[in-house]
Amino acid sequence: MFATATRNFVEEVDYGGLLIPVSSLNETIDVLTVVVKRKRFWFWQKPKYLPTDFYFNDILAGDDPIKPDTKETDFITYNGTYGDNIQGTLDANFVNSSVSLEGKDSSKLQSSFGSLKKEEVNVQKLLKDSKGRVLDMSHCLIQQTKEKRRRIFGIVKERIVTTTPCSVIEEVQQGGRCGAGLSLCGPKIPKVSLKENGSLSQDSNVTMEIPINTTIAYSIIELEIKQDGCYELCLMSDTTGGFEIDGSTKNGPFGVSEGLGHASENSCLQQDLEQLNGHFQLLSSLPVTTRSSLLQQFTNVMQDRAAVSALQNMLDQMCLDKTPALGDVTITVSQKQNIQAILELVEQSGQVESAQTGQSTSVLTALHLIISALDEMTNDCLTLFGMCCSHTVLQTMEQLVQSMSGMGALPLSSAGLAALTGDVYEKAEHLFAFSNVSLKRDGDTVKTEINQEPGNLPLVLCIAVRGLASLAL
Structure with missing residues (x-):
């Protein structure tokens, strides 16, 4: 906090x-x-x-x-x-039953x-x-x-x-309601209606002097x-x-992190992503249920900056062969559950052979790559990206970030850009702007242009989008 x-x-x-x-x-x-x-x-x-x-x-x-x-x-x-409000409902009707779910989550700092x-x-x-x-x-x-x-x-x-x-004052409100109905009808049987309703709410108000x-x-x-x-x-x-x-x-081997060398210019973006491509392929090769669960949990974690940083620290510790202490993290109970679910999926997945290199690669490293990119995003960028995590929008975003490292332009008629209309285009435009990238329509094409600003925000955006899109396949 x-x-x-x-x-x-x-x-x-x-x-x-x-x-x-x-x-x-x-x-x-x-x-x-x-x-x-x-x-x-x-x-x-x-x-x-x-x-x-x-x-x-x-x-x-x-x-x-x-x-x-x-x-x-x-x-x-x-x-x-700073604050956000998230609300969702789900209604399902079957032949003899119906289920409704409603959730609301708001926070203010x-x-x-x-x-x-x-x-x-x-x-x-x-x-x-x-x-x-x-x-x-x-x-x-x-x-x-x-x-x-x-x-x-x-x-x-x-x-x-x-x-x-x-x-510093933090207010969190979490609430949920579940309703279910079951009806039995027959020609000579009186209608029987069974209803069950439950609700759960949790509020917290913490003041730090x-x-x-x-x-x-x-x-x-x-x-x-x-x-x-x-x-x-x-x-x-x-x-x-x-x-x-x-x-x-130490300015040579120790002045930069191990692994990739420093490169933030447009000409090197494609090379950087190619070196990371094995991680994205590894994630896309996971079982459908695992990918779906990971995408959902990551989307939930992205709703809270503190939870993103907490998960990044947890995976940091695991990469160093240390046992992460989730109990020491000051985040909501629901976010702890989201993080715990991700950590359990990491442990279950273990090592997977990369189709690109043929070498055994850790799912932990691939997920650490994604959460590290999310943690580097600005608050505005992270909040907006959290609204773009549906399967179709992520696939559209992936087409756009790939154009950043290529020709920089795509025809709007491309199959992958079918969702790039109205509100989705507006969100994408702002998301890219927060990452020092200009997104513009030019006739029947859409163009991306990296602004010459210091830092690695364009690369961070590409990694986050491609990583989550790999889970959305």
Whole structure:
């Protein structure tokens, strides 16, 4: 709940920038706090940031601490409300019976952070004070971090802080009704009507009081660390830090995630998707009942940003051969059930041989690919995509994303674009726009054009659409 509120805040005020949302109230973050940046499994994923209990002076050699010169300025006054409403009904009539189902789900998250201030370090003075200083390479934090791949040290250079007590309020309403009727009629038998009605509702209203001087977002300066403890501050946003290994820095094999190399330009989109094609083929080869169940559960999870992140973390742990702890996740009971159903299907599916490579591939990895893409989407994109998860619309979306990596244009007469009319086209247009892609009609064709914006949102959209479309075959 707090993590969702801070993520919404950063997405609104600094999307694509340097601010990092704080994920837990239990994290104490001050200027010069040491933060470990961990690269993720897929190169297009945003890294994870793990604040430590140490300050920069704690890992410096020598007894002369660096005293940062800090400046405080007013930032903004922030109050945000996010919510959605989902409602559905199902009626079925048979010869002698009828069944009706009705469900309603609504949620609202209100973040009242109030007036915020920004505290930032004078980087020029920090650079001057760092001249001639070295790190204590025998420090346990450095030793433990250095042993793990894809880990980078950073120190907090600025933070966004609350100036008054504030709150985060989450309201959830879930309700359902089931009705059934059975009628027996005969020529000499009086009509008998049996009715059974049941209803279930669950409401929750949680208020989280945020104390004064709480950090809700921050940014860091990464460190490039030599074997002898000498270090350099990475002052440019496009430079990354790392540990020197055997005379060379980690910026080569360790500066990017394992697996695919970084590529976000239009010319490389097709190549990236081709390398992932085995995962999509694997999913499409699963039994129909398994695919149908997975698609339904994924669609349910997509209704809640916190549930998407929770499932991503669960599959992250499983990819690292760790046992995920679903009980520690703060999401609704129904979403926990959706996630548990997905985890059980993952365990049942195990390894499947890829038709493309002939090699045994994990269903876990394929589903981790999809949920990781969904977790990278913006809030607006995720909400809109959740409305496009019917079989026909997903097949249409898949045709459109394939055109992004090809000629960029498709005739509207194509069989796969039959559903691209009216409301569906409008949703697709907005969905693509949220992913930095323009979707336009031009006569009897529809064209896609990738906007030259930083980031990997076009690729993320392609992966999410193709992944779910593989389950909808």
